[in-house]
Amino acid sequence: xPSETPFRIALIVVILxxxxxxxxxxxxxxxxxxxxxxxxxxxxxxVVLRLAGLLLWVATFGYLLFPTYFQWAAMPVPMWLRxxxxxxxxxxxxxxxxxxxxxxxxxxDTVVTRAEATLITHGPYxxxxxxxxxxxxxxxxxxxxxxxxxxxxxxxxxxxxxxxVRTPKEEQMLIEKFGDEYRxxxxxxxxxxxxxGG
Numbered sequence: 028x029p030s031e032t033p034f035r036i037a038l039i040v041v042i043l044x045x046x047x048x049x050x051x052x053x054x055x056x057x058x059x060x061x062x063x064x065x066x067x068x069x070x071x072x073x074v075v076l077r078l079a080g081l082l083l084w085v086a087t088f089g090y091l092l093f094p095t096y097f098q099w100a101a102m103p104v105p106m107w108l109r110x111x112x113x114x115x116x117x118x119x120x121x122x123x124x125x126x127x128x129x130x131x132x133x134x135x136d137t138v139v140t141r142a143e144a145t146l147i148t149h150g151p152y153x154x155x156x157x158x159x160x161x162x163x164x165x166x167x168x169x170x171x172x173x174x175x176x177x178x179x180x181x182x183x184x185x186x187x188x189x190x191x192v193r194t195p196k197e198e199q200m201l202i203e204k205f206g207d208e209y210r211x212x213x214x215x216x217x218x219x220x221x222x223x224g225g
Contacts, residue, residue, distance in 0.1 A: 034109060034173050035091055041116040041173075042087070045123055045166065052127035056134040056141075065137045067200070068193065073137070076189045083167075083182035090174050100178035112172025119166040126151050126158045138197040140204045148212060154221040156198070156212065160190050161219050194218065 065073055089097040104112075127134060129150025133141055151158035167183035198218075201209045216222060 031094060034113065034175075035094075037113040037116065037173055038087070038091060038170065041113075041120055041166075041170065044117075044120040048120065048124045048127060052130070052134055053136075056132045059132060059141065059143065061141055061143075063135050063137060063139050063141070065139070067139055067196070068137045072189070072193065076186070076193070079182065079185040079189055083179065083186055086176065086178040086182050087170065087174070090176050090179065097176065097178070100176045102175050102177045102180075104172060104175035109173050109175055112169045112174075116166065116169035116173055119162055119169055122151070122158075122162045123166065126162050130159065138193060138200055140200050144204060146201075146205045146208055146212065148216075152216075154216060156216050156218050157194060160187070160194070163187070163190070164219075191219075 068076075086097070086100070090100075129152055130147055133144045133147060135141060151162075155161055164183075164187050167179075167187065171177075171180035171183055198209075198213070205212075
């Protein structure tokens with residue numbers, strides 16, 4: 028059986044870089060001092076989403092720190108596909124940087140739009156309305172491949188499904204904030220994937 032050490036090292040690098048990028052941009056956005064309400068998201072939904080996120084973190088850190096206890100969640104993935112997961116995970120970290128750099132101080136962790144928010148249509152937002160979610164999906168798929176762990180995969184699907192369910196409410200709030208400007212943006216861009224021929 029091949030050693031898991033290179034994949035654990037790769038996962039640590041991907042996690043550290045992605046967390047550093049995310050933390051930096053969250054801190055920059057928080058400098059406004061604006062209090063962001065999470066009530067619009069719904070308490071039950073917020074709890075379920077965060078529990079799914081916690082399960083994903085437990086599975087990921089379990090793979091890293093307690094490999095023998097999480098061996099039961101291993102799945103057969105060809106070595107070449109795991110290395111694709113490593114490379115794509117690194118690329119996703121860069122995509123996360125591009126996405127959050129483009130979003131700037133508009134970043135929140137809920138459906139609420141900041142009072143001083145501006146409509147971002149440059150960077151990856153030129154093609155996709157929610158590149159942060161697309162980047163998260165690609166990152167989670169990469170981590171699932173590189174770890175060859177189905178618990179991480181199922182946890183990722185749960186988190187992404189909940190984000191997809193939440194997105195229409197988020198977009199409704201963006202319409203309320205930006206009106207026809209956002210409706211026109213919807214007409215020319217895809218929600219999670221670029222429009223074909225758009």
